[in-house]
Amino acid sequence: MGDVPARLTVVTLGARDLPTLRRFYATLGWPQVDGSDDAWAGFLVGGVLLALYPLPELAAEAALAATAPAAGFTLACNVDSAEQVDTAYEAALAAGATPVAEPTTREWGGRSGYVADPEGNRWEIAYASSAVFDARGALVSFG
Incomplete structure (x- = not known):
């Protein structure tokens, strides 16, 4: 026990339309990290990275059902x-x-x-x- 630090560093949203979602968060004035583009974007928000990643790619990496809506959070x-x-x-x-x-x-x-x-x-x-x-x-x- 104790090998996993008690911290949250990244929240990744699987995006259906990443350019639109990226524009929305940029319009809020949230600072994008270097390397952000319409294929992947990150916003540093209070010590946590909010990452936007294409939903099909995230589904493949994390074994998610790409068609199932996220619920309960x-x-x-x-x-x-x-x-x-x-x-x-x-x-x-x-x-x-x-x-x-x-x-x-x-x-x-x-x-x-x-x-x-x-x-x-x-x-x-x-x-x-x-x-x-x-x-x-x-x-x-x-x-």
Whole structure:
């Protein structure tokens, strides 16, 4: 035990239309890593790499059913204030996201709303007072 470090370094989204998905995240203003193009793209987001990779190639590498929709997970972008949830939600819509659930105050005390990127990946834009970030925007504690 202990040979696998407790860290998340890359989240890869299998893209059906990588150029469109890449343009969406670039429109949000997220910084692309060197070497990004319309065949593979990476965005450095708070210490984690969000990678975009063609879905058929990802399916072959990771033994995924390329036609099965992903279910049971969401991605999240936590922000610094409850008010910023609404601002970020509107910015995502302006960049081409589809509204899924408007921002609302949650029973757990925070605020969040959901959007979908151009391929339907669900993003929660959330504020939780217990979230603490470092200078890079990486989550350093929660709770």
